[in-house]
Amino acid sequence: MARMKFLVDAERCIECNGCVTACKNENEVPWGVNRRRVVTINDGVVGAEKSISVACMHCSDAPCMAVCPVDCFYRTDDGVVLHDKDICIGCGYCFYACPFGAPQFPQAGAFGLRGKMDKCTFCAGGPEPDRSETEFKKYGRNRLAEGKLPACAEMCSTKALLGGDGDVIADIYRERVVRRGKGSEVWGWGTAYGPGKPGAQPPAGAKS
């Protein structure tokens, strides 16, 4: 059973913002709403600069779902966290709950009116007929219903951003880490090296 996830390789991200542009273009996201953005730390420091692309991580135990007062969130069979904009009241609780700052609110009107929440849908649309005009206008394109992966991951030029079934992309990342010999400390030993042999111990200082 697929459980859709994103995984970003900080060793590869070159801060090109191709994923941001792909998302904006594919879903025709309005101004002021950034479903995906690139975060850089130690900007300009030689050898220490790292970037990652951040959006909704489609958490297995999503805090946004837990705090929503009108229960507008749901999880699809393939693990994508989506919401119904017809139910959302734009209260902003999900924004405070989300550790990634994924929920976005369109600002329109003279009095700082906050619209209904908008976030990354893993290019899976929402609760409207698949591939319909209504779905596109409310939630963006439904690429999963076209048998495709999210536009951001497919557009990534260095393949720093991986999208798909958690097990498959963890395998890809693991092989990459083994070949280059570094990067396991970012995501933890389990993701980078898998379960390993019974009784095998991770190196000192590695995350579990």
Place this chain on the structure above:
Amino acid sequence: MKRALYILAAAAVVGLAGCGESEQVIVYKQGKYQGKPDTRPWDNEPLAAGPKWNKGDRTSWETQIKQRQLGQHEHRRIYQ
């Protein structure tokens, strides 16, 4: 006298019923998704130009999308 008491009691019951709060919009179930049901990706007909799967067959949809995911694996993509 007894009849008047019955009428008074009935009027009181009907009158007090107006003070009750009944759900007027939706039947709200705490902690349950309240929105519209969503369709599943594999329940769609594949596009004419694009990946193919059998409509309604989850396994075939997952097989083709897994194949697509492996396209992100440059080591295998190049050496296969």
